Amino acid sequence: MIDRHTGNGNGNSEGVSYTGKDFSSDQDVRWCPGCGDYTILKQVQTAMPEIGVRKEDIVFISGIGCAARFPYYMDTFGMHSIHGRAPAIATGLKITRPELSVWVISGDGDSLSIGGNHFLHLLRRNVNVNFLLFNNQIYGLTKGQYSPTSPEGSVFKSTPFGSIDHPVNPLALSLGADASFVARAMDRDPRHLKEMLLRAGNHRGTSMLEIYQNCIVFNDGAFELFTDKKSRPNEAIYLEHGKPLIFGSSDEKGVRLDGHKPEVVSLEDGNYSKDDLWIHDEQDRTKAHLLSRFFDQPQDGNQNFPRPFGVLYAVNRNCYDEGVNAQVEDVVSRKGIGDLDELIRGSETWVVE
Ligand SMILES: Cc1ncc(C[n+]2csc(CCOP(=O)(O)OP(=O)(O)O)c2C)c(N)n1
Numbered sequence: 001m002i003d004r005h006t007g008n009g010n011g012n013s014e015g016v017s018y019t020g021k022d023f024s025s026d027q028d029v030r031w032c033p034g035c036g037d038y039t040i041l042k043q044v045q046t047a048m049p050e051i052g053v054r055k056e057d058i059v060f061i062s063g064i065g066c067a068a069r070f071p072y073y074m075d076t077f078g079m080h081s082i083h084g085r086a087p088a089i090a091t092g093l094k095i096t097r098p099e100l101s102v103w104v105i106s107g108d109g110d111s112l113s114i115g116g117n118h119f120l121h122l123l124r125r126n127v128n129v130n131f132l133l134f135n136n137q138i139y140g141l142t143k144g145q146y147s148p149t150s151p152e153g154s155v156f157k158s159t160p161f162g163s164i165d166h167p168v169n170p171l172a173l174s175l176g177a178d179a180s181f182v183a184r185a186m187d188r189d190p191r192h193l194k195e196m197l198l199r200a201g202n203h204r205g206t207s208m209l210e211i212y213q214n215c216i217v218f219n220d221g222a223f224e225l226f227t228d229k230k231s232r233p234n235e236a237i238y239l240e241h242g243k244p245l246i247f248g249s250s251d252e253k254g255v256r257l258d259g260h261k262p263e264v265v266s267l268e269d270g271n272y273s274k275d276d277l278w279i280h281d282e283q284d285r286t287k288a289h290l291l292s293r294f295f296d297q298p299q300d301g302n303q304n305f306p307r308p309f310g311v312l313y314a315v316n317r318n319c320y321d322e323g324v325n326a327q328v329e330d331v332v333s334r335k336g337i338g339d340l341d342e343l344i345r346g347s348e349t350w351v352v353e
């Protein structure tokens, strides 16, 4: 059994017509003024009517952190659960209620530190849920300790002499875990963020969307290179399936492949034209891995690759929740409904003397 109503496993869309406001709850929003979480909330509320699922078929499940307050602000079902464990709860819910559209909200600390293990298994199992990873490179709720995504050398309260930890690259990690949908967006490009939310919401399987989110209090400007309108054209590249990798303020640069080695080239010096560039293919796993490695900082002295935004990888593969339900149905049809008491009692008993 895939879905009791629609068959696509992403909620029931029969006869729904909402506006963004319909998804706004009556709770006071308790994030700091200027927090990037506000924009993300707004874009999720704006995207929901277009995803077109009935409110009573939508569930937001979070772990712990500032980001994790999200379910309170959505006028849908929701659950603020335990630290790093939202994927386990989402998996259980999706298996037992496959008709629901399930969204996991998590911070970088929540999903990549205490919840790293659960994150990995959600992705490899490809449970049909949407995972929104709010990455602010800091622990916001606990007042600014460094997180698994903080760059080396980060000076925060818990790392007064600079973090010596090598950071996690969330998209490379997701691809390594065989995620079927891997994308990146940022709070300060709301139009593109909404587009990515729609893509994630319509994906069958785990959609992992990393969202760069500014923590204005403890890590302001962490993503300024990509969010600032002046530096963005040179530091960010927007991926579109079937289109060449072009960037720069007047589209004067591109990325080509020399074998499997990416290279930034000028489109102005006459050596290369658009026809020489790498054409983005969302279904090419090898190229998605290369893209996820465009992660260097200009100050590292490496070739300054632009940071990719958009869908790096999207393929269709079996979902764990569907597999579990299909197997249960098959076994029940062959063997009938089991008896739990009998199972617990077991067929063999021992007497301990
Ligand atoms: C079992 C457990 N360990 C530690 C904590 C303390 N704690 C609360 S939130 C958090 C991390 C929050 O960071 P992040 O997930 O990045 O979310 P943000 O607050 O930045 O949105 C930690 C360590 C906790 N609540 N429970």
Ligand code: SF4
Residues within 6 Å of the ligand: 030, 031, 032, 034, 035, 036, 037, 066, 067, 136, 140, 141, 214, 215, 216, 217, 218
């Ligand atoms: S501490 Fe940072 S992440 Fe948390 S609400 Fe304030 S600005 Fe947002």
